[in-house]
Amino acid sequence: MPxxxxxxxxxxxxxxxxxxxxxxxxxxxxxxxxALVESDFDAVAGISNRMIDxxxxxxxxxxxxxxxxxxxxxxxxxxxxLLPLADDLxxxxxxxxxxxxxxxARELRDAQEQNxxxxxxxxxxxxxxxxxxxxxxxxxxxxxxxRGVSNSRGTVSRSA
Numbered sequence: 001m002p003x004x005x006x007x008x009x010x011x012x013x014x015x016x017x018x019x020x021x022x023x024x025x026x027x028x029x030x031x032x033x034x035a036l037v038e039s040d041f042d043a044v045a046g047i048s049n050r051m052i053d054x055x056x057x058x059x060x061x062x063x064x065x066x067x068x069x070x071x072x073x074x075x076x077x078x079x080x081x082l083l084p085l086a087d088d089l090x091x092x093x094x095x096x097x098x099x100x101x102x103x104x105a106r107e108l109r110d111a112q113e114q115n116x117x118x119x120x121x122x123x124x125x126x127x128x129x130x131x132x133x134x135x136x137x138x139x140x141x142x143x144x145x146x147r148g149v150s151n152s153r154g155t156v157s158r159s160a
Contacts, residue, residue: 029111
């Protein structure tokens with residue numbers, strides 16, 4: 001059976017793997033931003049699938065970490081709580097891992113918020129084009145005689 005110090009060393013290793021997985025997820029988020037800007041919806045779908053795979057791998061790492069911590073009765077401890085315990089047991093690197101993971105998580109959150117805005121705008125634009133092409137917002141002439149896009153109420157169709 002591993003000692004608590006060995007378990008914490010394994011946990012630290014998992015934290016670094018998680019940080020690398022978050023970095024990969026961040027790169028995918030940036031790729032998704034580019035695909036959204038370019039309105040490349042096939043690329044967005046492919047990137048989204050890879051993001052799901054990356055998120056699943058992060059969840060697996062977290063499950064492994066919890067199992068390791070459970071083996072020494074520390075499953076309820078957060079990364080912050082593990083710092084003094086790791087220091088007491090002579091396991092270095094938890095402070096740096098905490099900072100790196102926090103930074104990566106914030107970067108990813110910011111990128112995903114930007115992606116959400118881009119995705120919402122892309123969906124609105126796509127709906128608008130679909131409505132225009134579907135005849136819901138047909139170009140016509142208003143009561144002032146000027147051509148414009150409307151829902152055809154109070155306007156005269158160009159074909160009239």
